[in-house]
Amino acid sequence: MPWERRRATVHRDSGVVAVETVFVSMLLVVLLFGIVESSFLFKDYLSVSAATRAGARMGASQPRNSGSPDFAQLSANQVTNSITDLNPANLQQVWVYQSDPATNKPIGFTDFSNCSVCVKFAWSAGKLTPTGGTTWAATSQNACPGDPLRVSLGVYIQYKHSSPLGFFFKNLIVSQSTVMWVEPTTAPICK
Numbered sequence: 001m002p003w004e005r006r007r008a009t010v011h012r013d014s015g016v017v018a019v020e021t022v023f024v025s026m027l028l029v030v031l032l033f034g035i036v037e038s039s040f041l042f043k044d045y046l047s048v049s050a051a052t053r054a055g056a057r058m059g060a061s062q063p064r065n066s067g068s069p070d071f072a073q074l075s076a077n078q079v080t081n082s083i084t085d086l087n088p089a090n091l092q093q094v095w096v097y098q099s100d101p102a103t104n105k106p107i108g109f110t111d112f113s114n115c116s117v118c119v120k121f122a123w124s125a126g127k128l129t130p131t132g133g134t135t136w137a138a139t140s141q142n143a144c145p146g147d148p149l150r151v152s153l154g155v156y157i158q159y160k161h162s163s164p165l166g167f168f169f170k171n172l173i174v175s176q177s178t179v180m181w182v183e184p185t186t187a188p189i190c191k
Contacts, residue, residue: 037168044086044161045174051082052178055155059096060180064143071138072096072119075155076128083159092158092173094121094128098136099154104179112156112175145184154179 059075075096080088097106097118106115117136121128141151156177163170 033165033167037163037165040164041161041169041172041174044159045176047083047086048157048159048174048176049178051079052155052157052176054082055079055094055096055157056153056178056180059155060153060182062138062183064138064141064182064185069138072121072136073130075153076119076121079155079157080128086159087162088128089123090160090162091123091128092160093131093156094158095119095154095156096121096136097154097156098141099152099179101152104152104154104177106154106156112158112177141182143182143185150181150184152179152181 055075055078058078059071062071062074064071076094079091079094083091095106095112095115095118097115099105100107105112107117109115115134118134119136120131120134122131123129141153142149144150154177156175158173158175161169161172161174163172
């Protein structure tokens with residue numbers, strides 16, 4: 001009789017262990033998918049961050065004269081070249097803007113909802129094209145060496161992260177900006 005009681009107790013315990021294993025396994029699977037999804041999001045964030053730096057470097061290094069009026073387009077092209085591991089069709093917007101030295105954001109605004117001294121781009125027909133409405137002439141930029149009023153150029157990118165697994169971070173917007181001083185030029189162009 002004691003032998004039968006012990007066998008019945010062991011049998012009941014194995015059912016509890018099976019249920020606990022299912023719950024713990026589900027938790028571990030969700031945790032694993034969360035780690036994988038977070039890794040994809042982090043990769044996109046790093047790519048967008050690198051693209052803003054590359055675009056800002058390109059725009060800031062262009063000469064500030066009428067011979068290089070397309071500094072903004074060259075900057076946008078560099079952004080496109082830098083995101084080879086991302087889907088460029090997910091670029092929501094790219095701005096090349098004059099930044100406020102105090103905030104590093106577009107002049108006169110506290111966020112990235114609008115800008116007055118910038119060139120905005122959107123993905124269209126396989127490339128970044130200006131969306132119109134705002135301009136920023138290269139000849140209007142102060143690039144005098146040693147001048148405290150020298151202009152700084154910023155690049156802002158909004159990218160829609162599309163999750164490959166589709167569990168946690170589906171269609172999350174990743175945004176990043178980078179600001180750099182424009183390269184100094186010599187006198188007749190210096191303002």
